[in-house]
Amino acid sequence: MKYLADIGSYFIMLGNVFSRPTKTSVIKELIYKEIDELVINSLGIVIFISFFVGGVVAIQTALNIDNPLIPSYLVGFATRQSVILEFAPTFISIIMAGKMGSFITSSIGSMRVTEQIDALEVMGINSLNYLVYPKVIALLLYPFVIAIAMFLGILGGWVAGVYGGFSTSDAFIQGLQEDFKPFHVVYAFIKTFVFAFILATVPSWQGYFMKGGALEVGKASTNSFVWTSVLIILANYIITSLLLS
Amino acid sequence: MIRVENLHKSFGEEEVLKGISTSFEKGKTNLIIGQSGSGKTVFLKCLLGLFEAETGKIFYGTKAIQEMNDDEKKELREHMGMVFQGGALFDSMTVEENVMFPLRMFTKKKKEEMLHRVNEVLTRVNLVNANKKFPSEISGGMQKRVAIARAIVNNPRYLFCDEPNSGLDPKTAILIDNLIQEITQEYDITTVINTHDMNSVMEIGEKIVFLQKGNLAWEGDNTQIFKTTNKDVTDFVYSSDLFKKIRDIQNMEN
Known part of the structure; x- marks a missing residue:
């Protein structure tokens, strides 16, 4: 029963997020602030992880190829497929569930504990629209983060493959171009938009409806990471089944 | 009433x-x-x-x-104006931004007019030279004054x-x-x-x-x-x- 009530409150929250809009000039500023906090501030960790994980994918693929019949361009091909289809959109989103999601839950949860949300409501402001809507709009830029992760993942694979002596540059680039299906990129970005919506709304819901004090803010942040990750993985499975199978 | x-x-x-x-x-x-x-x-x-x-x-x-x-x-x-027990000041905003908040939300005043009104109410609650400070940088008594100023700024x-x-x-x-x-x-x-x-x-x-x-x-x-x-x-x-x-x-x- 509790899960049903939670699902219900999540969808009621979504309804309120998109109703009774806040003044445009104020919401515009909030969107810029959220872009800075959620998108720009995430770039450092995304760049670091993407580059090195791309390199690891290339090295592991190369080390597992010991059959001379397997073409050498497979290193580039496997790196491209892994990075574009799963690593960049899904793996990075789960990392973002930890970084971005915890930040959203703890900031909204702290506002709940210190009555700042009550203060907004007393002033007649739709607190859900004020707090959550800018995050949803800011995360429309999330696919750019994932595009950067894709590019750097492949670049990391090329650097590790070529300079580690596992592949030649020509073979790696041939692998990148081999059997390339543009729809795979479309599929990756479709699921990125879905993950962005989950990343903006589930942690907000956890923070907004939390009760208690500082300890509960911590618990809500942990729950936020768990539920956001679970929903991203479920959404990944459903979207993949619908679009690729 | x-x-x-x-x-x-x-x-x-x-x-x-x-x-x-x-x-x-x-x-x-x-x-x-x-x-x-x-x-x-x-x-x-x-x-x-x-x-x-x-x-x-x-x-x-x-x-x-x-x-x-x-x-x-x-x-x-x-x-309505409300002074909460803990002040409920927005901790990501300065004192000035906190007090200006209701004006930004509900009026079409220019920024200079809003600043003038903010300074007026901050002076009324005997709080000067704290405009650019954040709530965490001021005392509990000062936070209450800011909360009162925010509550009355929009008359x-x-x-x-x-x-x-x-x-x-x-x-x-x-x-x-x-x-x-x-x-x-x-x-x-x-x-x-x-x-x-x-x-x-x-x-x-x-x-x-x-x-x-x-x-x-x-x-x-x-x-x-x-x-x-x-x-x-x-x-x-x-x-x-x-x-x-x-x-x-x-x-x-x-």
Whole structure:
């Protein structure tokens, strides 16, 4: 029963997020602030992880190829497929569930504990629209983060493959171009938009409806990471089944 | 003026407010007092519209909040100011931005006009040279002043304060009490203060509503409260040693 009530409150929250809009000039500023906090501030960790994980994918693929019949361009091909289809959109989103999601839950949860949300409501402001809507709009830029992760993942694979002596540059680039299906990129970005919506709304819901004090803010942040990750993985499975199978 | 008629509020099977009827007068500091768990905060949150009462009505002017549509409620809330127990200042904003917030949300004033008004109310609450500081950088008393400034910046008709003195030393508490009373008279607003501080009752209790276990047990002013024979009220008033001693001295003098 509790899960049903939670699902219900999540969808009621979504309804309120998109109703009774806040003044445009104020919401515009909030969107810029959220872009800075959620998108720009995430770039450092995304760049670091993407580059090195791309390199690891290339090295592991190369080390597992010991059959001379397997073409050498497979290193580039496997790196491209892994990075574009799963690593960049899904793996990075789960990392973002930890970084971005915890930040959203703890900031909204702290506002709940210190009555700042009550203060907004007393002033007649739709607190859900004020707090959550800018995050949803800011995360429309999330696919750019994932595009950067894709590019750097492949670049990391090329650097590790070529300079580690596992592949030649020509073979790696041939692998990148081999059997390339543009729809795979479309599929990756479709699921990125879905993950962005989950990343903006589930942690907000956890923070907004939390009760208690500082300890509960911590618990809500942990729950936020768990539920956001679970929903991203479920959404990944459903979207993949619908679009690729 | 705010008029309350037969207000009931329950949480599950527990009835917290059991049919409260009273009124809060314009231009006066109206105090809601009572022990912890008497229903003061729930009553205040019902007045603010943060909790919906099961039965009963709260009239703001001539219209009950229960009969207002969303637009009317929104308009009413634009005329409300609230000072929360902990201040509830937005910690990501400076003092100036906090006070300016209601103006940005509800007026079309230019930035210079807003800044002028912000400085005006900050001066009124005796807070200067703190505009660019964040709430975490100022003292509890200063935070309360900022909260009062934010509450009055948009010229509200109704001012609500939840335990405005909690966590403050006695001297600062009296300053905050006096400030609220002066502002109430100066702006001719209806002020409702939720407190259990007897110093506030003595200083600014122009109308006092005493709640006991969700019932309105007594109402009067700060002179009548020391003469009442209502046992619940006298138990509450003379629960501190200081007031007991004052009563004993007065009895001896008489």
